[in-house]
Amino acid sequence: TQLLEQSPQFLSIQEGENLTVYCNSSSVFSSLQWYRQEPGEGPVLLVTVVTGGEVKKLKRLTFQFGDARKDSSLHITAAQPGDTGLYLCAGGAGGTSYGKLTFGQGTILTVHP
Amino acid sequence: DAEITQSPRHKITETGRQVTLACHQTWNHNNMFWYRQDLGHGLRLIHYSYGVQDTNKGEVSDGYSVSRSNTEDLPLTLESAASSQTSVYFCASSEWTGYADEQFFGPGTRLTVL
Numbered sequence: 074t075q076l077l078e079q080s081p082q083f084l085s086i087q088e089g090e091n092l093t094v095y096c097n098s099s100s101v102f103s104s105l106q107w108y109r110q111e112p113g114e115g116p117v118l119l120v121t122v123v124t125g126g127e128v129k130k131l132k133r134l135t136f137q138f139g140d141a142r143k144d145s146s147l148h149i150t151a152a153q154p155g156d157t158g159l160y161l162c163a164g165g166a167g168g169t170s171y172g173k174l175t176f177g178q179g180t181i182l183t184v185h186p
Numbered sequence: 187d188a189e190i191t192q193s194p195r196h197k198i199t200e201t202g203r204q205v206t207l208a209c210h211q212t213w214n215h216n217n218m219f220w221y222r223q224d225l226g227h228g229l230r231l232i233h234y235s236y237g238v239q240d241t242n243k244g245e246v247s248d249g250y251s252v253s254r255s256n257t258e259d260l261p262l263t264l265e266s267a268a269s270s271q272t273s274v275y276f277c278a279s280s281e282w283t284g285y286a287d288e289q290f291f292g293p294g295t296r297l298t299v300l
Contacts, residue, residue: 082226104286115276115291116229123285161228165286172217172236172280172287173244176228 079177
């Protein structure tokens with residue numbers, strides 16, 4: 074069974090601070106996705122990374138896939154209250170498990186004005 | 187615009203009752219999934235389907251069933267609701283983008299079993 078360990082579980086910071094969320098596994102994934110979820114809504118896909126060492130930027134958010142494709146990180150620069158939410162990483166195994174994702178436990182981010 | 191909808195959005199039921207949660211997508215995706223979300227556990231896969239007449243068990247399938255009679259719908263049935271099934275349920279559909287499967291989620295159903 075593939076597992077994704079996400080850390081930290083909770084993050085409470087002030088507006089303008091930087092932060093990093095980590096997603097780690099002992100398993101190799103063919104792809105790694107990051108989702109953001111707001112209260113009362115379903116997760117929304119932010120980004121997909123598929124190549125070891127890949128870095129993608131989405132405005133103030135930077136996503137990195139580890140060289141060995143076992144881990145990933147999400148870095149937010151100058152966080153804003155609008156970044157508040159639950160961030161989930163999810164790994165795709167490919168092969169016979171195509172389409173299925175393994176989710177981390179999530180990181181609840183609160184950005185205070 | 188294509189979308190994925192779930193109904194009802196909130197449901198309160200009693201232990202032992204049968205409950206069916208609806209999921210409808212207009213993306214024309216072959217793959218559909220049901221998850222439950224509980225604090226500290228992220229999203230856990232209940233059942234999934236790769237197409238009409240295809241259903242598969244996920245990691246927490248006990249007490250749940252699904253059927254797929256068309257592309258658009260994957261209803262989730264709780265045969266005999268238990269308090270441990272109080273949770274938020276999400277339906278998702280996915281498509282292959284050429285390099286990964288990307289899932290699109292419904293708004294969720296909050297189920298309370300008393």
